[in-house]
Amino acid sequence: xxxxxxxxxxxxxxxxxxxxxxxxxxxxxxxxxxxxxxxxxxxxxxxxxxxxxxxxxxxxxxxxxxxxxxxxxxxxxxxxxxxxxxxxxxxxxxxxxxxxxxxxxxxxxxxxxxxxxxxxxxxxxxxxxxxxxxxxxxxxxxxxxxxxxxxxxxxxxxxxxxxxxxxxxxxxxxxxxxxxxxxxxxxxxxxxxxxxxxxxxxxxxxxxxxxxxxxxxxxxxxxxxxxxxxxxxxxxxxxxxxxxxxxxxxxxxxxxxxxxxxxxxxxxxxxxxxxxxxxxxxxxxxxxxxxxxxxxxxxxxxxxxxxxxxxxxxxxxxxx
Numbered sequence: 001x002x003x004x005x006x007x008x009x010x011x012x013x014x015x016x017x018x019x020x021x022x023x024x025x026x027x028x029x030x031x032x033x034x035x036x037x038x039x040x041x042x043x044x045x046x047x048x049x050x051x052x053x054x055x056x057x058x059x060x061x062x063x064x065x066x067x068x069x070x071x072x073x074x075x076x077x078x079x080x081x082x083x084x085x086x087x088x089x090x091x092x093x094x095x096x097x098x099x100x101x102x103x104x105x106x107x108x109x110x111x112x113x114x115x116x117x118x119x120x121x122x123x124x125x126x127x128x129x130x131x132x133x134x135x136x137x138x139x140x141x142x143x144x145x146x147x148x149x150x151x152x153x154x155x156x157x158x159x160x161x162x163x164x165x166x167x168x169x170x171x172x173x174x175x176x177x178x179x180x181x182x183x184x185x186x187x188x189x190x191x192x193x194x195x196x197x198x199x200x201x202x203x204x205x206x207x208x209x210x211x212x213x214x215x216x217x218x219x220x221x222x223x224x225x226x227x228x229x230x231x232x233x234x235x236x237x238x239x240x241x242x243x244x245x246x247x248x249x250x251x252x253x254x255x256x257x258x259x260x261x262x263x264x265x266x267x268x269x270x271x272x273x274x275x276x277x278x279x280x281x282x283x284x285x286x287x288x289x290x291x292x293x294x295x296x297x298x299x300x301x302x303x304x305x306x307x308x309x310x311x312x313x314x315x316x317x318x319x320x
Contacts, residue, residue: 012304013040022314025049029102034086037111039068060085060134087227090234100240107248124190132218142217162216166197239317286315
């Protein structure tokens, strides 16, 4: 059984100052944190929107919601917390009476608590179950996926979702390993990858060779790239004119989805280039604010190495 950690213990929210500048919460404003995690961003939003600003917080991970319920107990009815994937943002916001909001944050990274939870398998060193699900009550764990996929399908998954150059070699090694027994733990999988695709030793900070493999499996079991466009589209609908959407992405696949979505919403018109005048009638709904994208400072990366791959994109809702 995994434990609910002390609410703020060991948690460092990524690019928190840049997030706050982009969202610009003021007293009385309403916001949505669609990926609560450890609650580090959410607590700053609540402080800036005091005394009467409201926050709706979602997370697919029930442990994250339980942790934040403890952390935000003193904020009373200013905070509404729901255990839900951000794909359900529209229904959850409507039920919680957050029909039009001033800002929405979507942070696509893992929290420190998830990495520390040995029952989840997010860390390469975990000797607990290879699960990788944000919500353990839904779908199948990563270990089941490894047991079911044939070599070709597994290689394709690692190549597509992990952008892993050694995908074929790793898939072959996984299939060979499971002939002698199932791959049940994170450290077992990490050792297989490290043995057959140890990676380069060049550079000051070496990334673990299993990073892309774990990324691919996590994306697959949580359907992350499928639900992200749904969440982004819902977020735009929920923002009132002048409201801000801020997204933190950590790898190229999700950042590409965010970048293309925001570009389409800034462009508005969906008519093909050969059409001389717009016939779709679709107007731009967003304008970019700040750098495209913004990156963490060198100082932050030194303090919190997990921030090194973060990319922040922010946009403002235009009048309907």
